[in-house]
Amino acid sequence: MDKKAEILRCGKELFSTHGFKSTGIADITKMAGIAAGTFYLYFSSKEKLFMELFLEENVKLKREILAAIDPNGDPLAVIQEMMKRNMEGMASNPILREWYNKEVFAKIEEKYREEHGLDYVDFMYTSFIEIVKNWQAEGKLRQDIDSEMIMAIFSTVIIIDEHKEDIGLQFFPKIQEYLTEFIIKGLTGTMDLPAGRQESVE
Template identity: 25%
Template sequence: MASEKKLTLKESAREIFADKGYKATSISEIAKQARMAVGSFYKYYESKEDIFLDVYIDENNIIRQTVIDNIDWDRDMVELISQIFGWSRSLISSNKILLEWYNSDISEKLHNYYSSEKGINSNLFHLFLVDKFTNRMLSEGYSQEKIQEVLQVYQLFYYMDTHITEADLPNASKTIESLATYFVKGLFK
């Protein structure tokens, strides 16, 4: 029963966040939509930030699974990088919840989660990419040493994605994409 109520809260929050965005959403609206008292909200979540993080993680996993399902992973690596960024940009740009990644009201919590050990180890897309690229390099005959070097560079890309915002560096995501593309061109060409 308790997990059903938490799920109802999260579904209500997702609908409101998707419609109004993070800043314009209140805990009282979420509770009202879930047909609960505001006090009941606090049995399941400590704050609006916590429920938003829970919603964001689910939303991000859904979008990333769409990317995984729609990319031809056997393509040329440069084209593959272009596809990953292209699909991600397309799906995120039309998703009000995921666009909050750049909102200073909540971005610190999101970035802190995804850069934490828990966030890294539960980031299904990140784990998929590490596995996919490791297997690809193994099949192409790269040594374990070279694979580890490449994965270190990938970790740097992950770090940049979770620590550099558009406020820090205008067009940060496009710059990371360019850097990844040139790195892959040098590695696989």
């Protein structure tokens, strides 16, 4: 028996059924049929195990999102579709859903930063910056802003997830929808301006 794989399987099942907070190492080892000492040969803590599962599920979701979007579509529609699929994916996956569980998100976010979680989805950055460059070349996005700066702007929408407690958990994930809309309208020159201040983006 691949003991690590069995720990991962049991951990995923228990976390998915009972949640991160209510699942203990003893529950996992009992289901896996191993001693506690064996668990610690592979994972230093419950948090470490959970984060490995979280990162795996997050990568899977992001790959599915990239495969589903139309890179030739309207930028606002594409970004909104990506955000929608991400939020629906997070909400429907019991492992990823813990990211918004106010009782445990601080621990999860701390471990996510320790594990350099953003590095695991770097492939999404690499793929999407090419889409951004194409949009700029086609005149769909402002060309006076560097593509890497645009990606940095998009990244801020993602990174504020790690500051939910400071901003207010009750605003998530809706705040990200609004920010995405405002950013895209600003980058496409379609932001509504007060009367007398209508400006076109050259």
